[in-house]
Amino acid sequence: MKTKVILIGGAGFIGHNIALRLKRDNYEVFVVDGLNVNNLLTFQERDVENRSLYRSILNNRLDLLQNEKIELQVQDARSYHSISKIIDQYNPDIIIHLAAVSHSNRSNKDPHSTFDHSLRTLENVLDASKGKDKLPHLIYISSSMVYGNFDGKEVKEDDPLNPIGIYGTLKLSGELMVKAYNQVFGIPYTIIRPSALYGERCVSRRVSQIFIENTLLGKEIIINGDGKEKLDFTYIEDLYHGIFRCIESKNSKNQIFNITYGEGREVKELIKILENKIAKVNLNYLPKSELTPERGTLSTKKARELINYRPSFNLERGYNLYIDWYLKFFKNFKKQNVI
Numbered sequence: 001m002k003t004k005v006i007l008i009g010g011a012g013f014i015g016h017n018i019a020l021r022l023k024r025d026n027y028e029v030f031v032v033d034g035l036n037v038n039n040l041l042t043f044q045e046r047d048v049e050n051r052s053l054y055r056s057i058l059n060n061r062l063d064l065l066q067n068e069k070i071e072l073q074v075q076d077a078r079s080y081h082s083i084s085k086i087i088d089q090y091n092p093d094i095i096i097h098l099a100a101v102s103h104s105n106r107s108n109k110d111p112h113s114t115f116d117h118s119l120r121t122l123e124n125v126l127d128a129s130k131g132k133d134k135l136p137h138l139i140y141i142s143s144s145m146v147y148g149n150f151d152g153k154e155v156k157e158d159d160p161l162n163p164i165g166i167y168g169t170l171k172l173s174g175e176l177m178v179k180a181y182n183q184v185f186g187i188p189y190t191i192i193r194p195s196a197l198y199g200e201r202c203v204s205r206r207v208s209q210i211f212i213e214n215t216l217l218g219k220e221i222i223i224n225g226d227g228k229e230k231l232d233f234t235y236i237e238d239l240y241h242g243i244f245r246c247i248e249s250k251n252s253k254n255q256i257f258n259i260t261y262g263e264g265r266e267v268k269e270l271i272k273i274l275e276n277k278i279a280k281v282n283l284n285y286l287p288k289s290e291l292t293p294e295r296g297t298l299s300t301k302k303a304r305e306l307i308n309y310r311p312s313f314n315l316e317r318g319y320n321l322y323i324d325w326y327l328k329f330f331k332n333f334k335k336q337n338v339i
């Protein structure tokens with residue numbers, strides 16, 4: 001019998017990529033997503049920047065899921081009864097919880113809906129999972145934002161947690177809830193803290209994506225700060241490998257792991273790679289928001305030792321792959337659309 005995996009928020013950037021890879025690795029995969037946050041319904045509005053490009057990328061996600069015969073149930077996970085019914089009927093071995101407002105600026109602008117999409121959905125999933133004969137293994141996708149400022153050091157899983165703002169605080173609250181449901185109801189969990197992910201079909205408008213798009217569209221690239229800020233840029237395939245190791249290794253149970261490439265790199269280094277590949281870019285610098293913590297490298301030592309995690313996409317390798325994909329997608333998109 002195949003291992004059954006449900007991904008809640010599974011049509012998002014991370015979710016659909018993980019669903020496709022799990023299917024390729026012979027898991028039975030089921031996706032639940034409301035398509036309502038940073039997804040097709042969001043990009044219905046006319047005045048959203050690059051709307052038609054993003055809709056095309058999002059439709060491409062759905063086509064890929066359909067081509068792989070991965071079932072997608074369009075469902076808002078804020079509905080407790082609907083989520084309980086899905087979990088009861090599907091009876092999964094693994095649940096990966098991804099639903100959220102996955103962007104710290106957007107979370108600060110709308111804490112109320114961020115709470116609902118992130119924490120309400122998580123609590124629904126936890127509550128619907130308790131008391132089952134077969135307790136599912138819950139994999140909660142948290143974030144490096146739970147640490148707050150890194151203070152120039154490599155952060156480890158047991159370092160102090162001082163999130164700044166709504167997003168990181170809700171992520172930490174989610175971690176505590178996951179642990180509490182383990183204490184009270186025995187639901188096994190793994191908490192994953194990724195950082196600065198990039199890769200195919202992302203529409204979240206983080207630096208790695210916007211830099212490529214603005215270069216292709218001949219627009220100025222804005223760096224908030226001096227470009228020397230370090231982020232632990234992580235290619236989506238490395239995150240998949242980390243999640244795969246968490247599913248496969250018994251040592252992952254009731255543990256927290258940083259799952260990143262494991263090396264802080266300056267934001268400016270993305271520009272160097274882009275210029276080598278596409279064209280000289282037009283750069284402008286603006287002040288960095290005080291609500292953005294100072295980040296850098298996350299230690300992957302624990303994941304390497306306990307679950308044999310072996311990231312293999314340094315920034316040069318991963319970002320070049322992402323740019324190659326974008327160039328191809330953009331060329332096809334331009335053939336069919338006027339931008």
Ligand SMILES: NC(=O)c1ccc[n+]([C@@H]2O[C@H](COP(=O)([O-])OP(=O)(O)OC[C@H]3O[C@@H](n4cnc5c(N)ncnc54)[C@H](O)[C@@H]3O)[C@@H](O)[C@H]2O)c1
Nearest residue numbers: 009012013014034035036037038076077099100102117197
């Ligand atoms: N992308 C990153 O760099 C990054 C880094 C660290 C952590 N994370 C976390 O990983 C998770 C996934 O991030 P992503 O980048 O794929 O974001 P995303 O915005 O692309 O995907 C989130 C998905 O969740 C769905 N969703 C939201 N609320 C829902 C609800 N109420 N019911 C059903 N579906 C709902 C959305 O429709 C969307 O498809 C998030 O929890 C995010 O906080 C992401």
